[in-house]
Amino acid sequence: MLDALAEVDKCARCGFCEAVCPTYNALRMRHYGPRGRLRMARAALADSSVSSLVLESLATCLRCRACELVCPASIRIVDVIMEARRRLYEDPRRVRRRA
Numbered sequence: 001m002l003d004a005l006a007e008v009d010k011c012a013r014c015g016f017c018e019a020v021c022p023t024y025n026a027l028r029m030r031h032y033g034p035r036g037r038l039r040m041a042r043a044a045l046a047d048s049s050v051s052s053l054v055l056e057s058l059a060t061c062l063r064c065r066a067c068e069l070v071c072p073a074s075i076r077i078v079d080v081i082m083e084a085r086r087r088l089y090e091d092p093r094r095v096r097r098r099a
């Protein structure tokens, strides 16, 4: 079984994954890359409310797994993103709209 928070904690923030992520390369914003998505996933995995930016970040992952191929910590990045996303889809009231 996936321990998503433990996977997030393995991230060394090296940034190698960003160079190969198509959404990061297209948009050049950290929350559209794997490293940023892991950070967003941490918020989604907690039970508190989150900004709609968190959902946007997680929902725009293409699941290509390019990031996983280069991650030196072998983090199950896509599984973490999908688990975090599922939690928000299950309880959409947790997502706050941005002003």
Ligand code: SF4
Binding pocket: 010, 011, 012, 013, 014, 015, 016, 017, 018, 034, 035, 038, 070, 071, 072, 073, 074, 075, 077
């Ligand atoms: S390559 Fe892996 S350890 Fe490095 S920032 Fe990306 S997810 Fe974190």
Ligand code: SF4
Binding pocket: 020, 021, 022, 023, 024, 033, 034, 037, 060, 061, 062, 063, 064, 065, 066, 067, 068, 077, 078
């Ligand atoms: S799986 Fe998602 S986060 Fe990883 S490289 Fe592909 S689009 Fe980026």
